[in-house]
Amino acid sequence: MKKEWFQIWNIHKWRAKWLSILTMGRTFILLMLSSMIFFILLGLGGMAEQRFNSSPVSSMKGFASSLTSELFMDMLGMEMPHLNKGKESSSLSGEKMSTFVFQLLTSVNLRDPKSLLARELPGMDSNNPVLLRSATGNKNMEAPEDYHPDATKAVASAKSQEGIIIPDPVTKPSEIVKPEDPLVPTKAPTVENSEVLIYHSHPREAFNPLLETVSTNPSSAVPTKNVMQIGEFIATELKAKGVGTIHLQNDYPAYIKEYNWNYSYKYSRQAVKEALAQNDKITYLLDIHRDSARHEKTTTIIKGVSYAQMYFIIGHENKNWRQNEAYANSIHKKLEAAYPGISRGIWGKTAEQGNGEYNQSLSPNSIIIEIGGIDNTKEELERTSRILADIIADVYFEDQKAKKASTVKSETSVKSGG
Numbered sequence: 001m002k003k004e005w006f007q008i009w010n011i012h013k014w015r016a017k018w019l020s021i022l023t024m025g026r027t028f029i030l031l032m033l034s035s036m037i038f039f040i041l042l043g044l045g046g047m048a049e050q051r052f053n054s055s056p057v058s059s060m061k062g063f064a065s066s067l068t069s070e071l072f073m074d075m076l077g078m079e080m081p082h083l084n085k086g087k088e089s090s091s092l093s094g095e096k097m098s099t100f101v102f103q104l105l106t107s108v109n110l111r112d113p114k115s116l117l118a119r120e121l122p123g124m125d126s127n128n129p130v131l132l133r134s135a136t137g138n139k140n141m142e143a144p145e146d147y148h149p150d151a152t153k154a155v156a157s158a159k160s161q162e163g164i165i166i167p168d169p170v171t172k173p174s175e176i177v178k179p180e181d182p183l184v185p186t187k188a189p190t191v192e193n194s195e196v197l198i199y200h201s202h203p204r205e206a207f208n209p210l211l212e213t214v215s216t217n218p219s220s221a222v223p224t225k226n227v228m229q230i231g232e233f234i235a236t237e238l239k240a241k242g243v244g245t246i247h248l249q250n251d252y253p254a255y256i257k258e259y260n261w262n263y264s265y266k267y268s269r270q271a272v273k274e275a276l277a278q279n280d281k282i283t284y285l286l287d288i289h290r291d292s293a294r295h296e297k298t299t300t301i302i303k304g305v306s307y308a309q310m311y312f313i314i315g316h317e318n319k320n321w322r323q324n325e326a327y328a329n330s331i332h333k334k335l336e337a338a339y340p341g342i343s344r345g346i347w348g349k350t351a352e353q354g355n356g357e358y359n360q361s362l363s364p365n366s367i368i369i370e371i372g373g374i375d376n377t378k379e380e381l382e383r384t385s386r387i388l389a390d391i392i393a394d395v396y397f398e399d400q401k402a403k404k405a406s407t408v409k410s411e412t413s414v415k416s417g418g
Contacts, residue, residue, distance in 0.1 A: 129313075129353055132325055133332055135345035137300050137309050144311045144347060144370055145292040146354065147205075147217045194244035196284045196396070197275055198231045201268035201359075201368075202261075203251050205290045209377045217292065218374050223249055230371050231288045233382050237389030243396050246282070248275060265355040272359055284327075284396070285366035287358065289313075291373040298373030299380060300341040307339070308372030308384040312346040315368075317356035321348070323364035327395075334391045342384060 129143045205227045206220035220226045228249050235247040252267045253259045259267075268287065276282055291298050291311060298309050312328040314321050328346050335343040350356050360366040371388070372381050 129347040129349045131345055132314060132348050133312075133329055133346035135332070135343040136336060136340040137342055138344040142293075142297065142344075144313065144344075145297075145373075147292045193281055194246045194279050195281050196238060196243055196245040196286065196392070197248065197272065197279075197282045198235050198245065198286045198288060199248040199250070199268055199272060199275075200227050200231060200289070201264045201287050202289055203228060203249070204253065206374075207290065207372070207378075207381070208375050215374070221251055221254060223251075227288050227290055227371075229378070230290070230381055230385050233385035234286070234288070234389045234392070237386050238393055241389070241393040243393050244281075246275060246279065248272075265358060269359045269362070272362060276362065283363060283365055284392075285359065285363050286392075287366075287368045289368060289370045290376075291370045293373045295373065295375035298376055302339060302341055305383065306377075306380050307342055307387070308376040308380040309342055309344050310372070310384065310388065311344045311370040313358065313368035313370065314346060314348045315356050315358040315360045316348055316350040318358070318360040320364060321360065324360045324367055327365045328367045330395050331388075331391050334394060335387070338391070339387055342387065 131141055131143070134141070203226060204219045204221055206218040206222075206225050208214055208218050210225040210229070211218050211220055223229060223232070228247075231247050231249070235245045238245040248271055250268070250271050252264070256267060272285060300307050300309050312332055314325045314328060318324065325346060325348075332343050332346055349358075358366075358368050360368075369388070371384055
């Protein structure tokens with residue numbers, strides 16, 4: 001009897017163990033399948049987001065680019081010591097790491113107090129451009145500063161006594177376009193084989209030293225005192241290097257009836273399209289602006305000489321913005337290598353920060369370049385313009401060489417195939 005009872009108890013014991021094992025196994029399989037389905041859905045969601053949302057704002061790219069390559073190398077050096085051999089100092093400081101971690105967790109940049117307010121004031125954060133490529137000349141990751149006219153002082157209503165539209169703030173009387181001047185747009189010159197077009201969506205952005213004024217938004221209709229002067233510096237240098245260049249100097253407020261500053265890119269888009277219609281070889285579109293920051297934020301010193309700094313702006317509303325960013329980066333990288341400190345990085349903007357498209361859908365090589373700020377001198381602007389022109393010419397001739405090589409390869413393939 002005792003033996004039978006022991007056998008029955010033993011069978012129940014093993015049965016309970018097997019049931020427990022099967023239950024655990026079933027639970028494990030369910031967890032495994034659930035995890036697999038979760039990660040598959042996560043991957044599909046990421047692919048869908050990348051396909052349907054081309055915005056740089058929604059990616060980590062903008063934030064990751066705020067870290068320098070040296071910082072990443074030092075992080076790798078912690079695991080592979082030979083990478084840091086011969087390096088005197090490490091960029092992996094406690095300050096940089098704490099700033100990085102703090103910004104990762106809170107989205108607040110300790111070096112930029114405005115980022116703290118942006119989290120508390122509705123709408124303020126939407127005005128922040130996104131950093132796409134960091135730069136030596138902008139270690140604090142400060143975004144470009146733009147001028148936005150007050151709606152109550154719209155440029156459309158700012159007219160002179162002669163009926164000529166003047167942007168706000170009004171320029172000095174000696175610089176206002178006179179009635180006898182022809183109020184017609186500058187026709188795009190037809191220059192054979194020209195591939196570079198320089199233009200200005202905000203043609204009256206000017207500089208205090210050139211105007212001999214002190215203003216938070218200097219404005220002038222005189223080409224030698226506004227951004228057209230920068231465009232002329234660049235165009236002259238490019239032509240001297242053998243790059244066919246056209247410089248549009250349209251002063252839209254002077255001839256467009258009911259001019260409105262908010263439609264600046266609409267006006268410049270029409271001018272660019274007319275130029276493209278007359279010159280079908282134009283490939284590179286450079287919209288030259290200036291920043292609204294003060295001198296200390298828009299100037300760098302290289303070997304004892306001061307230079308105006310520059311921003312590259314890419315519009316998110318252009319669905320192919322990555323192509324434009326690639327062109328901007330080809331210039332930015334060369335600037336970083338040859339003249340570290342002049343570039344302040346490549347920044348992305350959406351429609352919430354302005355036009356958001358900036359005529360960049362017209363060409364994959366269409367970009368905005370903001371050179372200097374309201375306080376930069378003519379000498380600083382000219383030095384930087386010549387350097388920029390040199391880099392643009394280098395990129396241009398590299399592109400031409402690549403196109404020629406591609407053509408030769410295609411012709412060779414056709415002949416061998418025939």
